[in-house]
Amino acid sequence: MSVNLSKGQGISLQKSDGGTLTAVRMGLGWRSAPRRGLFGRRTQEIDLDASAVLFADKKPVDVVFFQHLISDDGSVRHTGDNVVGGAGQGGDDEAILVDLARVPVHIDQIVFTVNSFTGQSFAEVQDAFCRLVDETNGQELARYTLTGGGNYTAQIMSKVHRAGNGWAMTAIGEPSNGRTFQDVVPAMVPYL
Amino acid sequence: MTAELVRGQNHPLDRTRVEIRVAAGGPVIAGVTLGDEQGRLSGAEAVAHPGAPRRTGIEVPRQAAAEHRIAVDLDALPEAVHRVSVLLALPTGIGGLTRFGAAAAPSVAVTGLDGTGIAGYTVTGLGAETAVVAVELYRRQGAWKVRAVGQGYADGLAAMLHDQGLPQAAELAAEIEEAVSQGHARAVPAPAPVAASRSEQSGAGTPGAAATGRPAPADTPVADGQAATSAAPAASSNAAPANGGPIDYRHPKRRATPKPAPAAPSGANAPSAAADGTPAPVAGDASGWSMEERLYNQVWGMFEDLARSVAAYRSASDFAESRLEQELDKALSDPRNRLGTAADVARATARDKHASLITQARAALDRDLAQLTAEADVVEPALPPALARWDNPVWQGYHVPQERPMALRLGDLHLPEVLDLRIPMLVRLPLERGLWIDSGPGSYVASGDPEREYGRRELGSALTDGPPDEAELGRLAMETAVAIAARLLAVHPAGDFAVQVIDPGGTAAPALAPLLETGALREVPPPGAQGVTTVLEALTRRVDLVQMAVRNRAADSLPPDVDTAEQLLIVHDFPHGFDDRALTQLRYLADEGPSVGVHLMMVADRAQCQEYGPVLDPLWRALLRITPVPDAHLADPWVGHAWTYEPPLVPKGSQVVRQVLGRLAEARG
Numbered sequence: 001m002s003v004n005l006s007k008g009q010g011i012s013l014q015k016s017d018g019g020t021l022t023a024v025r026m027g028l029g030w031r032s033a034p035r036r037g038l039f040g041r042r043t044q045e046i047d048l049d050a051s052a053v054l055f056a057d058k059k060p061v062d063v064v065f066f067q068h069l070i071s072d073d074g075s076v077r078h079t080g081d082n083v084v085g086g087a088g089q090g091g092d093d094e095a096i097l098v099d100l101a102r103v104p105v106h107i108d109q110i111v112f113t114v115n116s117f118t119g120q121s122f123a124e125v126q127d128a129f130c131r132l133v134d135e136t137n138g139q140e141l142a143r144y145t146l147t148g149g150g151n152y153t154a155q156i157m158s159k160v161h162r163a164g165n166g167w168a169m170t171a172i173g174e175p176s177n178g179r180t181f182q183d184v185v186p187a188m189v190p191y192l
Numbered sequence: 193m194t195a196e197l198v199r200g201q202n203h204p205l206d207r208t209r210v211e212i213r214v215a216a217g218g219p220v221i222a223g224v225t226l227g228d229e230q231g232r233l234s235g236a237e238a239v240a241h242p243g244a245p246r247r248t249g250i251e252v253p254r255q256a257a258a259e260h261r262i263a264v265d266l267d268a269l270p271e272a273v274h275r276v277s278v279l280l281a282l283p284t285g286i287g288g289l290t291r292f293g294a295a296a297a298p299s300v301a302v303t304g305l306d307g308t309g310i311a312g313y314t315v316t317g318l319g320a321e322t323a324v325v326a327v328e329l330y331r332r333q334g335a336w337k338v339r340a341v342g343q344g345y346a347d348g349l350a351a352m353l354h355d356q357g358l359p360q361a362a363e364l365a366a367e368i369e370e371a372v373s374q375g376h377a378r379a380v381p382a383p384a385p386v387a388a389s390r391s392e393q394s395g396a397g398t399p400g401a402a403a404t405g406r407p408a409p410a411d412t413p414v415a416d417g418q419a420a421t422s423a424a425p426a427a428s429s430n431a432a433p434a435n436g437g438p439i440d441y442r443h444p445k446r447r448a449t450p451k452p453a454p455a456a457p458s459g460a461n462a463p464s465a466a467a468d469g470t471p472a473p474v475a476g477d478a479s480g481w482s483m484e485e486r487l488y489n490q491v492w493g494m495f496e497d498l499a500r501s502v503a504a505y506r507s508a509s510d511f512a513e514s515r516l517e518q519e520l521d522k523a524l525s526d527p528r529n530r531l532g533t534a535a536d537v538a539r540a541t542a543r544d545k546h547a548s549l550i551t552q553a554r555a556a557l558d559r560d561l562a563q564l565t566a567e568a569d570v571v572e573p574a575l576p577p578a579l580a581r582w583d584n585p586v587w588q589g590y591h592v593p594q595e596r597p598m599a600l601r602l603g604d605l606h607l608p609e610v611l612d613l614r615i616p617m618l619v620r621l622p623l624e625r626g627l628w629i630d631s632g633p634g635s636y637v638a639s640g641d642p643e644r645e646y647g648r649r650e651l652g653s654a655l656t657d658g659p660p661d662e663a664e665l666g667r668l669a670m671e672t673a674v675a676i677a678a679r680l681l682a683v684h685p686a687g688d689f690a691v692q693v694i695d696p697g698g699t700a701a702p703a704l705a706p707l708l709e710t711g712a713l714r715e716v717p718p719p720g721a722q723g724v725t726t727v728l729e730a731l732t733r734r735v736d737l738v739q740m741a742v743r744n745r746a747a748d749s750l751p752p753d754v755d756t757a758e759q760l761l762i763v764h765d766f767p768h769g770f771d772d773r774a775l776t777q778l779r780y781l782a783d784e785g786p787s788v789g790v791h792l793m794m795v796a797d798r799a800q801c802q803e804y805g806p807v808l809d810p811l812w813r814a815l816l817r818i819t820p821v822p823d824a825h826l827a828d829p830w831v832g833h834a835w836t837y838e839p840p841l842v843p844k845g846s847q848v849v850r851q852v853l854g855r856l857a858e859a860r861g
Contacts, residue, residue: 056511072507072831074500102560104504105552106511 021167023135024160026050026096026112030128030146031088046125047083047117050094051181052076055109058192062107064096065181075102076110083117088127097135098160100167109161109192111172113184114146116153122146122175130157132169144173154178156188194301194309197327197340198474203311205329205336208266210310211303212278214326217295219256220280221349221372224264225356226250227275232357234272236364239353243371250276256283256372266329266336274331277341277356280315281323281349283372292318292344300326302338313340322348473567475574484576488599488618491571491579494564495605495615496830501560502607503831508553516546557609565613572616575601578683579616582675582842582849590682590852592859597621597683602676603818605826605835617826617837619816621683622758623791626782627676628815629839631669632662632797668820669795670703672839673762675849676793679840680760681712682852686859690757693717694727696769700762700795710853711860721769728777731761731790735781738788758789766796767804775807782814 028050033043051065054076062071066081075098082093098110114130122128128146133139144157152175160169176187195203214222223241227233240247242254249268253260264276280298282289289295292315299314315326321344329338345351349368353361478493480486519542529535573584578597580586581604600621604614677691691707693700695717707713717723737754741747750756761781770778782792794815801808817825824836842849 057515061507061511070500070830072500073504074497074830075504102501102504102556104508105556106508106549 021134021136022099022101024098024100024141024169025092025133025135026052026098026130026157027092027133028094028114028128028130029088029090029092030085031126032085044120045084045118046120048085048094048125048128049081049115049117049180050078050096050130051113051115052078052096052098053111053113053181053185053188054103054107055111055192056106057108058189060185063181073102073104075099075104085125090129092131100160109159111159111188111191112157113176113181113188114155114157115178115180115184117179119153119179121151121153122155123151130155132158132160142169142171144171150175152177154184156184156191159191195311197311197313197338199313199317199340199342202337202339205266205302205310205338207304207310208336209305210264210266210329211305211307212260212262212264212327213301213303214260214262214278214280214298215301216258216280216292216298218289219258219283220260220289220298221256221283221368222252222260222262223279223281223368224250224252224262225275225277225279225353226269226273227277227356228272229274230357231275231277233353236358236360238273239358239364241364241368241371243367254371264329276329278326278328279323279349279352280326281352281368284348284369290322292321292324298324298326302327302329311338311340313342315342315344317342318344320346322346323352325352473563473570475570477567484579484598487571487575487579490567491616491618494567494571495828497560498564498607498610498613498615499828499830499833501557501564502609502833505553505557505609508556509550512546512549512553515549516542519545561610561613568613568615575616578621578679579618581616582840582846587848587852590855592686592856593683594685596685596688600679600683601840602627603840604838606838607833607835608824614838615835622786622789624786626786626792626794626815628794628796628798628812628817629669629672630798630817630819631666631795632799665820666699666797667703668839668841670700670764671841672818672820673764673793673795674703674707675840675842677760677762678706678712678849678853682856684758686856688757689760690755691760691762692727692731693762693764694724694769695762695764696720696724697765700764706849706853710850710857712853712856721771721774724769724774727761728774728781731759731781731785732777734759735784735788735790739784742788756789758791760791760793761785762793762795764795766794767801767808775804779811782811 028048030046030048033046035043049066051063052071053060054062054064054071062073062076064071064076064078066078069078069080070076077097077099079095079097086093096112103110112130116122116125125146129143130146131143132141134141142158144155146155154176156172156174156176158169158171158173160167162168170191172191174187174191176184178184197203214220221242223239224247225233226238226240226247233239237244237247240250240252242252242256245252245254248270249265251263253262262278266276269276278300280292282292292298297314297316297318299312301312302310304310311327313327315324318324324344325341327338328341329336345355348365350362350365353364358364476483476486476490478486478489480489520539523529523535523538523542526535526538529538572581573586575584575586576597577584577586577590577593579599579601581601598621599618600623601616602619603617605617606612606614681689681691691713693704693707693713695701695704696719698717698719701716704713704717708716718726734754737750738756741750763778767775778792781790784790785792792815794811798812798817801812818837818839819825820839822836822838824834826835826837827833828835
């Protein structure tokens with residue numbers, strides 16, 4: 001029962017049985033660029049990158065992206081950079097795992113972004129999606145379709161933030177431009 | 193291949209005719225109860241016991257013994273039977289054990305009729321219990337499975353049978369006792385059909401059988417006992433795994449597995465531990481091909497987790513500090529706050545926020561630390577010698593290993609937030625880098641770095657104020673060197689590792705005594721520059737020759753006088769007695785040695801070496817610096833905390849190094 005989120009829509013990460021989520025995965029998948037003739041090497045690969053920025057009181061304190069795969073506290077882990085994409089069959093090509101119970105107490109928001117490292121806009125990328133999965137049972141909580149997202153090279157996907165004793169997720173879906181998450185951080189500020 | 197089960201684990205049975213082999217540290221009664229789907233017994237006829245050993249599909253021994261074989265034909269059981277529980281109980285009135293905790297943990301193996309193991313379970317963690325349900329075979333969707341139960345009863349058989357819903361529990365328990373004591377009084381070598389018919393097919397060793405640990409012949413029912421003793425001569429006792437006599441066919445590395453179990457919660461509180469979501473830690477809970485590798489990976493996992501948990505705590509408390517400062521500044525600079533109490537309120541709020549964040553962060557850290565401490569408590573006793581502290585009992589039972597270990601413990605690491613959680617500092621063998629044991633006081637002078645200060649403050653009383661005493665440091669440095677050298681010698685098979693010492697000043701003699709007395713070091717290192725040259729020449733020649741041999745794949749054409757054992761060269765008092773040529777050779781050894789098994793251990797004062805200028809910097813950088821006193825100078829690879837290193841010194845007054853080296857000398861012959 002995954003929700004196709006629209007901009008600004010929020011969902012609470014409470015399970016139906018009342019327990020809160022303990023681990024979520026942000027997955028990103030896209031279809032690799034088609035082979036170009038004989039010289040596959042010259043195919044213009046599409047490299048999308050998933051990043052997570054950890055905020056404390058609206059100030060970025062840590063980040064998890066392809067050059068820093070594990071947050072210093074170990075609670076947020078990136079499974080590794082994928083620079084070409086996959087088959088576009090719905091599997092995650094990059095994933096960021098968040099162990100919500102172990103996130104340091106001062107971190108109150110985690111913002112997920114997608115950037116096109118190789119510069120193609122989302123209009124050119126096929127079958128691109130981003131989703132949030134309950135890591136404990138593999139159930140999809142929310143999904144975004146990026147394809148057809150217009151002439152942008154970055155998107156601020158969603159944020160997971162503290163709410164009460166647990167965590168909640170808010171969809172942001174704000175398009176932006178930039179090669180890596182650094183270019184997008186200023187655009188995040190209004191959503192914190 | 194036998195699956196070793198842990199409490200609560202189950203395993204499918206691929207056949208229905210099985211044999212259950214029981215081995216205990218003393219005579220026990222073995223019985224079987226046949227329960228329905230809820231595990232309840234329909235009556236006394238649902239129990240196979242020594243007084244009524246045959247039930248449909250089941251046959252149990254008639255007497256109490258240290259070893260039992262129970263034949264089970266699951267196909268023959270009535271449809272209503274869903275659970276077959278194998279119980280063990282201690283007999284009363286015929287001597288022997290009074291509680292299971294007093295002897296080696298009983299073990300149960302489910303095997304095929306040909307003796308091939310299917311599943312094994314050692315019932316660990318027993319104390320005052322006198323009866324225990326060891327395993328149960330149960331029907332699940334038409335197939336049979338075995339589950340390790342390990343439920344003990346301090347009140348004996350009657351309580352156990354009552355628990356399974358038998359109304360006449362006490363009467364039946366008395367009947368069983370009666371049957372056992374009669375059987376014991378008779379002591380007839382009954383022609384037990386069970387044992388006789390199977391003696392030809394019981395070649396496989398019973399895991400953990402207590403054949404050697406049996407108290408007295410009278411206590412052993414002759415039929416079963418003889419069959420088992422003659423048929424399974426290779427079985428070894430759990431209680432005395434290292435007594436040398438019987439060959440132990442179990443995997444040598446797996447022996448550590450049952451050890452941590454006593455620390456695991458016993459039957460009563462196991463469910464509560466499982467209920468709160470954090471399972472009790474188990475030693476070897478990591479991936480790897482052998483127990484050693486699993487423990488190694490587990491220790492590194494604990495290292496990383498501790499580094500990260502403390503990183504989370506530090507970043508949270510740093511954040512709390514900086515927010516407090518900002519908010520106080522803001523309250524101060526706001527002109528509206530100049531009058532009235534608004535400023536006080538703002539300050540109080542800021543302090544409250546700070547305090548509550550710090551409390552939360554500490555709570556999160558404490559939660560992580562509790563888990564890691566519990567893990568360390570089970571991992572530490574399970575470590576093999578190479579990874580264990582000198583005060584670990586495993587060193588008392590030391591015997592010379594047959595193969596080299598994968599890693600060595602170089603010392604302990606800890607962080608100022610958690611002084612009592614020590615992470616073993618493990619390095620892979622063979623050593624990739626040499627060691628530099630820093631004996632100079634210069635580097636301990638307070639450097640203004642707060643993390644270094646942590647390390648200083650907890651030093652021993654004599655070293656607390658000011659730089660440590662130079663002579664004392666020098667002595668400790670050499671002691672550290674000898675402790676590490678002895679450890680390296682002990683964990684390698686006899687003759688695979690040798691130590692050489694360069695000591696031109698002759699000042700290391702007291703520390704070297706254990707090595708010299710046990711023959712680990714053949715002679716007192718020759719004094720003066722002459723000694724330096726001889727040793728270095730010989731080692732350089734060895735490195736050259738072995739390198740040539742390796743490159744040309746001609747290992748067998750090495751001259752006979754080249755010692756192929758790995759070499760550890762301890763250089764004391766460096767740079768005393770060294771000329772330029774010796775220095776060059778030393779650098780050569782540091783660079784080229786590790787790949788051909790020549791390792792360098794410098795015991796030197798870094799400051800004194802400075803006069804050689806930059807020539808020595810590459811040497812310094814090529815070696816791993818460790819210290820003879822606790823000092824915060826090692827960084828972890830993940831977040832870069834400064835960890836306080838503690839050398840692996842032998843506890844004061846302990847003779848363990850001499851004992852260990854003595855045993856090694858015996859093995860060398």
